Amino acid sequence: MTSSAPTAITFPRRRKPKTDPAHAVYEIDLWLVNSDPPIWRSLAVPADLSLARLHLLIQLVMEWQECHMHEFQTQSGRRFEPGRDVVPIEGLEPMAFDDLREPEDESRITLRDLFEELKEKIAYIYDFGDDWVHGIKLIATHADASAFQQLPICLAGQRAGPPEDCGGPWGYAERLEILRAPDPEDGWHEEIIEWMGRDYDPEAFDIAGKNKQLEAAFRPRPKRASRAGSGGGTKRPQRKSR
Secondary structure, X not given: OOOOOXXXXXXXXXXXXXXXXXXXXXXXXXXXXXXXXXXXXXXXXXXXOEHHHHHHHHHHHOOOOOOOOEEEEEOOOOEEEOOOOOOOOOOOOOOOOOOOOOEEEHHHXXXXXXXXXXXXXXXXXXXXXXXXXXXXXXXXXXXXXXXXXXXXXXXXXXXXXXXXXXXXXXXXXXXXHHHHOOOOOOHHHHHHHHHHOOOOOOOOOOHHHHHHHHHHHHOOOOOOOOOOOOOOOOOOOOOOOO
16 A cells, blocks of 8 residues: 555635724724733724824823824834824834835824724834834724713723833833832932832723823814804905005
8 A cells, every 4th residue: 555645734714804894983902012011901992093193092091201203013014103204214123013114194094094804903113212112903893982981982901101211111120120129228229219209100000090181182172163254354454556
């Protein structure tokens, strides 16, 4: 009996569920990559939220102070930055995002434009010195926006965001260790404690406070009444020609 080569078995590629373009709300997970213990937020946001507005949302819920540059990246290599005349950032080496393209204007793209499948991920990079990489993952979509008390809204989360300029995930971890077990004879330890604040609590997370901030920041502004055709405006005097 002659033996033959085993037959190759091909497994079908498991397809991710597509997003429904008619759904008005996207539920996303946001977390800090390489943070230990994990720092994360679960959010519900409008599907038509632009990346520029998402940047402001992330700054609020992660307690950043908007002191540094930022960038969004997709797994296909697309990049998004503020403004129309964006330029490439030399030396940026994001984690697991290869073949980067020229940056696009973040104000001209929405989450609905970007996410085509559930479980899809993008990255938000803040402060190219400390290199805070945030993962953003589409968890679910919802048809009924009225099911949420407000939009955007923070649904859950854990732990306080790190202070600005603390050295990235590893620098922050080192500072937390100093807070846990300070050496009273080490002057640098005392400086770190004073800088971070003696009442700083890395475990603190006030979801009600976060949602109040979001409500105030994203509350629709009343439109200004148009002066055209009102008849009550004062005409600017015309300069006479000589």
